[in-house]
Amino acid sequence: MKKTGFVLVGMAMALVFGLVLSACGDGAGSGGGGGSVTVTNFPSDEKGYIYVYPDTGDGTITTRKEYAAATGFDTRVATTEGSSLSPFPLYTPDWDQRWKDTGTYLVVLEYINYIMFKTGVAFSKGSATIDLNDMTNWSTLPNN
Known part of the structure; x- marks a missing residue:
């Protein structure tokens, strides 16, 4: 017993x-x-970094000056912990927990020598999908 x-x-x-x-x-x-960003048409063997910021209000960035204003380090709401493959896992800025917010955000993708971004990305519970071909290359923006 x-x-x-x-x-x-x-x-x-x-x-x-x-x-x-x-x-x-x-x-x-x-x-x-937690959340993640899947980037379709992203090279399967390429690593990169994702940064998520509050959306720009009107959903447009047309100059490097506007980009710089929208992507300040202190305004980040989520980021990848390090370089990774798509889907990119998202963490809070201090990396203590996975990011799970819902809403519309600005997403920046850095890989190799490229800085790509997309405004108006809809997240649900911290996850979103973006097509690389729909993102804007930062280097194509005028300086003003």
Whole structure:
């Protein structure tokens, strides 16, 4: 009888431990996971960085000056933890948790020697999909 009690208590503890781990997740997509940005038409072997900012209001950036004003370091709401492949996992700016917000944001993608951006990106629970071909190359913007 005692042996059966120990086995049942052990099984219950293992079950509780497993449930706690699955609820917390590892931040890598399943369980507690979080948001990510999938960039279609992005080279499958290329790594890059994603930065998410509040949207620009009217949804347009037509000069490098407007781009600089919209993408200040202090205004970032989400970022990749490091260079990664698409889909890019998103974290809060201090990297302590996965980003899960819903709304419309400005997204910047940096890879190789390119800085690409797209305004008006709709996120749901921290996730969005963007076509690389719909993004604007920063180098094509006029300076003023």
